[in-house]
Amino acid sequence: MQYLTASLEDYLEIIHILRQSMSGVGVTDIAKAMDISKPSVTRAIKSLKNNSLVIQEKYGKIILTPEGERVAESVYSRHKVLRKFLKEVLGVSEGTAEIDACKIEHVISKETLEGVEKFLKNYGIEG
Amino acid sequence: MQYLTASLEDYLEIIHILRQSMSGVGVTDIAKAMDISKPSVTRAIKSLKNNSLVIQEKYGKIILTPEGERVAESVYSRHKVLRKFLKEVLGVSEGTAEIDACKIEHVISKETLEGVEKFLKNYGIEG
DNA sequence: TCAAAAAGTAAACTAAAGCTAACTTTTTTG
DNA sequence: CAAAAAAGTTAGCTTTAGTTTACTTTTTGA
Numbered sequence: 001m002q003y004l005t006a007s008l009e010d011y012l013e014i015i016h017i018l019r020q021s022m023s024g025v026g027v028t029d030i031a032k033a034m035d036i037s038k039p040s041v042t043r044a045i046k047s048l049k050n051n052s053l054v055i056q057e058k059y060g061k062i063i064l065t066p067e068g069e070r071v072a073e074s075v076y077s078r079h080k081v082l083r084k085f086l087k088e089v090l091g092v093s094e095g096t097a098e099i100d101a102c103k104i105e106h107v108i109s110k111e112t113l114e115g116v117e118k119f120l121k122n123y124g125i126e127g
Numbered sequence: 128m129q130y131l132t133a134s135l136e137d138y139l140e141i142i143h144i145l146r147q148s149m150s151g152v153g154v155t156d157i158a159k160a161m162d163i164s165k166p167s168v169t170r171a172i173k174s175l176k177n178n179s180l181v182i183q184e185k186y187g188k189i190i191l192t193p194e195g196e197r198v199a200e201s202v203y204s205r206h207k208v209l210r211k212f213l214k215e216v217l218g219v220s221e222g223t224a225e226i227d228a229c230k231i232e233h234v235i236s237k238e239t240l241e242g243v244e245k246f247l248k249n250y251g252i253e254g
Numbered sequence: 255t256c257a258a259a260a261a262g263t264a265a266a267c268t269a270a271a272g273c274t275a276a277c278t279t280t281t282t283t284g
Numbered sequence: 285c286a287a288a289a290a291a292g293t294t295a296g297c298t299t300t301a302g303t304t305t306a307c308t309t310t311t312t313g314a
Contacts, residue, residue, distance in 0.1 A: 007271065027292055040272055042293055047270090059279055059292055090242030100239045107230035115217030134301065154262055167302055169263055174300090186262055186309055 004051075006106035009075045010034065011044045012053060015064055016072035024061035078105040078113055085116050088125050131178075133233035136202045137161070138171045139180060142191055143199035151188035205232040205240055212243050215252050 004012075014033050018025045027045065031038045045062055048054040053068035064072055083101035086092040092100070108116075131139075141160050145152045154172065158165045172189055175181040180195035191199055206228050213224035 005270070028290080036271095037273060038292065039274080039294080043271075086239055086242070090239060090246060092236075092239050092242045096236050096238045100234070100236050103234035104231055107227070107234065109219075109223050109227050111223045112213055112217060112219050112227045115213070115219045119217060132300070155260080163301095164303065165262065166264080166304080170301075 004071065008044060008048060008051075008053075009071070009106055010102075011041075011048060012064065012068055012072040013075045013079065015054065015062055016069065016076055019064070025063075026061055030062070075105055078108065081113065081116055081120070082108070084125065085120060089119065089123070131198065135171060135175060135178075135180075136198070136233055137229075138168075138175060139191065139195055139199040140202045140206065142181065142189055143196065143203055146191070152190075153188055157189070202232055205235065208240065208243055208247070209235070211252065212247060216246065216250070 011030065011034075014030055015025050018029055018033060022029065027038050027041045030041045030045075034041075045054060045056060048068065049056060052065055053071060054062050054064055056062045079101050082104050083097045086097035086100055087094065138157065138161075141157055142152050145156050145160060149156065154165050154168045157168045157172075161168075172181060172183055175195065176183060179192055180198060181189050181191055183189045209231050210224045210228035213219040213227055214221065219227070
């Protein structure tokens, strides 16, 4: 899995986040969290399964594979760094920081992310 | 025209940029600049025509309408602000700044863009 | 001036990602 | 424990945006 779409990255991220507050993540949980239909989720999960990023028995809960977990954490980490930067450095509101971080996290390069992290570190804004 | 896809914004932007160094912008110019096929360009132009953002007679050159020009300039302006910020503030390389600006310009909110502009102004980095 | 090259278009295919309607399976609960 | 509710899936539609192949139109230059 070298390339993932923004959409599939979002699914992994939300599964990761939901997992932190519930024992098992299901299609309906994801659909509600992302405000999309259940069939859309089912199809996305199928695609993630094909890429060995999640495991799910038919009608069962969705579990991230180690690789899926790795990708999800990577995306979520980018999200948190960007959100912090937008809020603390650019003075953007909570809500906008959340929304924009969620979009920028999918398109930003490694180099720019590192620039952001370096900036936060230099200014003593801890992660 | 309240909402434009990232792709269509890119077409408007590239037409605007090409126009600065050539008298008439054609399908082939755009295809080469964006490294995509000519039929892809033709279809995108058709969509922009439907939205009254460009004018083109059959087999003719492509011209931005005043509204198209307004949108193109808005996108390109975002691009320049972001590129400058990435380079001057985050210390990102020329090439990466160009690439990332080109992606972030389509997803960033007004509020965050204003935060970026304010930051540049505060630090005396002139536009 | 007319034939070849270049430019532009049309048609049809593909993939991603959303949707609804209708179905099956599982869970809950009276 | 069986019926209803909830959860999950399937099938088929839509849009966007890329592709290739094959066509038409325009431009150019020997």
